[in-house]
Amino acid sequence: MARKKTVLKSATAMENPPRVWKFGDDIDTDQIIPGRFLTIYDPRELALHAFEGTRDEFARQAKEGDILVAGRNFGCGSSREHAPLALKGAGIRVIVAESFARIFYRNAVNVGLLPLVCRDTSGISDGEEAGVDPGAGVLVAGGRSHPLEEVPRFLQEIVAAGGLVEYARGLEEVTTCRKTTRSR
């Protein structure tokens, strides 16, 4: 029984490897999760409505390990943390974009997603098989490598902890106006 399950799982993984979900510039948080779903806080439930009305197949087909790739200013607009949570609930762990809107970027790191900047995503196509090696700093999509920038140093500890909640749990108090690092 157990063995059969394992075989099925690996067969599925081979037939259905992680793919790219490609989006354009200025994808706002109202598109990622429309306002009428903001009474929901559970990531899996939010994921059912991700991109509802603008890209319905995302909620139906996105799966664990898929990579969202976008152009400039991804996540602009509202501070709603429902947006990164909806993507997390859909199985997305890594978002690659040419640039991110500030609040979304920080929210993504805080909830344990990895937002990575790639200077030029124009050569990456929707549906391409993809994988990210954060250590090596590359996104491999459709067999081609795309260089990724590092997360700013002051956020790396939060990323390493798995999010701000995990990072903050270990803190008793903070010293205000402690200058940490100069970010890039």
Added chain:
Amino acid sequence: MGQTLTEKIFSARCGSPVRAGEVVMAPVDRAMIHDITGPLAIQKFREMGGTRVADPEGVVILFDHQVPADSIEAAQNHVFMRMFAEEQGIRNLDLREGVCHQVMMEKGYAAPGEIVVGADSHTCMYGAAGAFATGIGSTDMGFAMKFGALYFRVPESTRVEVSGTFPRRVGPKDLILAITGDIGADGAAYRAIEFAGGTIRGMNMAGRMTCCNMAIEMGGKTGLVAPDRVTWQYLAGRREMKPFPLDADPDAVYADRRSYDVSELAPQVAVPHNVDHVVDVGEVAGTPLDQVFIGSCTNGRFEDMQEAAEVLGDRSFSEKVRVIVIPSSRDEYLKALRAGLVERFTVAGALVEAPCCGPCMGGAFGLLAPGEVSLSTSNRNFRGRQGSAEAKVYLCSPATAAASAVRGEITDPREVS
């Protein structure tokens, strides 16, 4: 080397010189949560092991997105937040006062030199009071509530100098739409926008709030106006604080400098579905409308309603459009009521609602059906922002909204006598 207004504020709060690009753990003077982002912030605060909020006096709770509760879920969120406020001894304004940003300003919860955070992107509006104010997510807010402090990367600044006198029926909203169109949706990303120049100095607080409110639409971390006589007069009676000088140094270093002259500015409209897709009203005049919304944190103040009423005159709104007017706070509502504006709008055919975010929330009420077109004095025209993703939202000033509501189509307010 001189400092920007933002560097001045962080340096003063940190007690030592701080430069753009540095990352500091800075004290938070005030933190605001509302009914959409608050429940998650409280949950994150608890998940972080939080039991007591570091500074209950510094936290403000209120409800504005779904008031009165439009669903059982919203009602439950309100109950959850009320309980937290009581447990922690936090000030809870509940649903009594209005839209969070307007209320934060009029209660004097943001003042020159302070660092203020809010779990809402338009928190940048309080820069009109000379505060460094920025929108954050719920997890950051949980952290700020637990520790009374938060990590900030001190932003670089864009200096925007505005000169000239506004032509008739052109005002601050037209200016900020024009600036957004010029700078672009991410042209001020991660930066503070410092508004300065004679036109800003000559602007009342309502106009300054409209401008600072939309800094986020250019990717800005905040928008600020250095405090002057207008600021201190506004704060008098709202806040016990002695005026003190606070301004950028003449030799401050800016990432970008822009200057604008409003003398020839036409009424501006942002067309679907991007806030930086801005045109002169003439280019879209005649576009048929289904709904007109006058309100929001951007343009729901008494001055905005007065501007709309002046254009409306003693006419009626077109029967082809649904006109929704929502004052941004109880104070603004009362001012409009006492000036006879609520009656004027109601007689003209509008629905005047109690203070709240209204259609701009995109989930409570006033939603659009597929194919419908709305003209709105709010700040975002994103796809699906006011209901169906198949609807269209245009953004404009209160004057343009009123003129258009009279004709039932987008109309240049200068054409309505």
